[in-house]
Amino acid sequence: MKNNKKYILVTGATSGIGKAIALSCARYGHYVYGTTRAYDENKLQELNDIIKQEGLKFEWLELDVTNDASIAKLSEALNERPLDVLVNNAGFGVLGPVENYSVEEVQKQMDTNFFGVVRMITKFLPKIAQSQTPQIINISSIAGILSAPAYGIYSASKNALEAYSEALYYEVFHRGIRVSLVEPGGFDTGFSANSIGLNSDELQKQPSWYRNIIKLRSRKVGSDKKVVSSSRDPMRVGELVLAIMNSNSRRLRNFIGSGAYTTYLLRRYLPSSVWQGIMKLVIKRFS
């Protein structure tokens, strides 16, 4: 393996954005450790066929980021192995009006999307720090930068990730450890199928503004098996993450997809009163 080839750990590599990152990195020639909560030959057959046909350096390891014992087992498996880059991608959504969710349900969201990353970084930072090219890439979301109706709980988890990652970025910068955030907009992945708050039973109990937003959303959004437009293809995120790895860029935030950067600019530069007015109009329009 040449010196510029890296050993990369991608959490949640079975579908969507994680799969795209893992494939982009492996196709470039990097060695990828891809994780799944429970290895399932049938579920992973399509991806395994690609790995085999293309002769990719790809290894499956089991990991549940909410489980300390699982993280300890992964750490043991990688004990004598090199590791240069950790990509924290594993995550899911809890969507819908915030008042509908109990503390326990909100904690579950935080446990994967935020504490899952905290656990991984706490465990693997010392190992990554030994690499010649140490790097951590956290997959956040445009929802981590702003909070919109129906996205409050998901946004809270990604907003916590944003704050944590930004502090880490400053704290390890002088040790040569690169930290990046990626803020995707909408991409066609397993996200909708794996999110809580989107199935039809759950929707019936929701206020009309939420049901109408979801109706509109479902017309525009594809799935892990069906990408509705090239702009929503998660491979774009895969290519971006590979580019972040291969460049010397020290940029902390990296927006990509479906108006993510425009939304960020609007949120940043519009007066708060105007932004809040727009959000109130959304509820009124969909009620």
Ligand SMILES: NC(=O)c1ccc[n+]([C@@H]2O[C@H](COP(=O)([O-])OP(=O)(O)OC[C@H]3O[C@@H](n4cnc5c(N)ncnc54)[C@H](OP(=O)(O)O)[C@@H]3O)[C@@H](O)[C@H]2O)c1
């Ligand atoms: N799709 C979008 O539009 C979008 C936009 C912005 C940000 N994101 C973020 O992108 C990341 C990937 O999501 P996706 O859209 O690609 O969704 P996805 O297709 O549902 O993939 C989610 C991945 O996370 C893994 N995962 C879930 N919970 C886990 C846990 N407790 N421990 C370990 N792995 C776990 C799943 O693995 P298993 O196979 O083990 O279930 C799966 O590989 C998430 O952090 C999401 O918040 C997505």
